Amino acid sequence: MAVKWESINVGETLPDLSKKPGVSQLVKYAAGSGDFNPLHHDYNFFQSQAIGSIIVHGRFKYASLGELVSNWLGHQGRIKKLSCQYRGMDFPDKEFTCKGTVDRKWEEGGEKLAELTIWAENTEGAKTTPGKAIVAFK
């Protein structure tokens, strides 16, 4: 499934990556990342009670955008830059989908590069986590 720089086109889309993390998945992410903020696993935490739910780690969505790009690249290149902003909350057991498009393709300093617009959106189509990536192909 790996892509080649020569065959990608500006405007093409990356294969979607949909996720519906439940509490167990968020607990696994907490353990893997070291982020044990109770807002992401404890419904009795004051902030969870104020919101009415625990919420998905912003960084889980950031890492998922990394997974979107990693799956597309298929190890035929490397990520040079990956960024996102946390604009909206996502909730456990609610699906969100990571998406991306190729914005630009160019060569610079002997590297074959591409710039991507990436984002996570919820089932209502709201982009909760917009971002950008730059990748260099082998």
Next chain:
Amino acid sequence: MAEQFELTDEMKSKVGWESPPWTYEVTTTSVRAFARGVGYTDPVYFDIEAAKKAGYRNLPAPPTYLGTAVFIPGKTDDTFSFPPGSFPDVRHGLPGLLDGGTETEYFDQICAGDILTGTVRLAGLDVKESKGLGKMLIISSESIFKNQEGKVVAIQRGQAIFY
């Protein structure tokens, strides 16, 4: 909601502040734990043979994973696992906190077996106003990660929003 908030000279004097260095370990176990936490199924992040076949020297760190800070009870932040002394002492008095965003720039491969040294720098302080949250203080930080050879392998920038 803060109606009034201004940067004081004392706050501004903290820009450029740098944390002491701290060790971040990238191990086969920590890479697998992170990849599992994100929900990867790609064997390259779990199986060393698959990683080598894909051209890596060991399990590669998945995107956004920059090692696990060495944990010392009583020193490390117990909730976020942040190393001791990794926050500048900016006394702003604003109670709310939001994560604004993250950017990671990579300069080289990071694989299991690497030992990274990270330092955090206070890159900037800005005050903005939002309709919903009132006056907000945006603390921009920059974390620099060097590997065991002293090479800068990644720089991570983030914005913490206090309101």
